[in-house]
Amino acid sequence: xxxxxxxxxALSIQEGENATMNCSYKTSINNLQWYRQNSGRGLVHxxxxxxxxxxxxxxxxxxxxxxxxxxxxxxxxxxxxADTASYFCATDGRIQGAQKLVFGQGTRLTINP
Amino acid sequence: DGGITQSPKYLxxxxxxxxxxxxxxxxxxxAMYWYRQDPGQGLRLIYYSQIVNDFQKGDIAEGYSVSRExxxxxxxxxxxxxxxxxxxxxxxxxxxxxxVGGEQxxxxxxxxxxx
Numbered sequence: 001x002x003x004x005x006x007x008x009x010a011l012s013i014q015e016g017e018n019a020t021m022n023c024s025y026k027t028s029i030n031n032l033q034w035y036r037q038n039s040g041r042g043l044v045h046x047x048x049x050x051x052x053x054x055x056x057x058x059x060x061x062x063x064x065x066x067x068x069x070x071x072x073x074x075x076x077x078x079x080x081x082a083d084t085a086s087y088f089c090a091t092d093g094r095i096q097g098a099q100k101l102v103f104g105q106g107t108r109l110t111i112n113p
Numbered sequence: 114d115g116g117i118t119q120s121p122k123y124l125x126x127x128x129x130x131x132x133x134x135x136x137x138x139x140x141x142x143x144a145m146y147w148y149r150q151d152p153g154q155g156l157r158l159i160y161y162s163q164i165v166n167d168f169q170k171g172d173i174a175e176g177y178s179v180s181r182e183x184x185x186x187x188x189x190x191x192x193x194x195x196x197x198x199x200x201x202x203x204x205x206x207x208x209x210x211x212x213v214g215g216e217q218x219x220x221x222x223x224x225x226x227x228x
Contacts, residue, residue: 031214041222043203043205043219048215090217100158103148105155106154
């Protein structure tokens with residue numbers, strides 16, 4: 001199935017450092033999205049990048065998309081303790097005739113003070 | 114958590130009982146979704162609805178049922194036929210029912226435990 005796969009599964013860094021998470025997917029997409037989930041809570045949309053875009057910024061977030069490699073990366077700069085969360089990529093596309101948004105398994109990010 | 118509410122936050126049921134999870138949105142969104150999340154895993158789509166009085170099965174619909182009688186409400190029933198119902202259930206909505214690949218807004222989730 002068309003699924004985003006995040007890498008690494010878990011990441012632990014010191015506060016102030018940059019965090020990079022990667023997402024790979026299998027089929028062509030219209031867009032790719034990144035979401036954050038704090039423990040035991042719902043997901044929060046962070047950023048959407050369209051298939052014809054290569055890079056997008058939002059505050060301390062930078063997302064890149066390489067459609068030739070079917071991969072995306074999320075960079076969080078100058079990390080803070082509040083960035084501790086799980087991060088999911090989601091890709092849209094047509095699966096078995098239906099348009100769907102498919103989520104990866106996520107990267108669990110821990111920011112150590 | 115935006116304009117989507119899910120209740121209750123925690124739900125406990127005995128095996129063999131049906132249980133209904135509530136999801137309400139005041140965002141005037143056309144599309145609504147139900148996902149299941151198991152520990153350490155991503156979200157799996159149970160059902161989705163692109164318009165009132167219509168819904169489609171997702172990837173793991175067996176043992177679940179839904180209704181969409183009102184635009185703002187999309188309740189999920191976990192039936193006794195669902196073999197492994199204990200999980201974290203998330204409801205979401207998106208603006209357009211025509212394109213379900215857009216940004217989704219999530220509720221806070223309901224953690225269901227069946228013993």
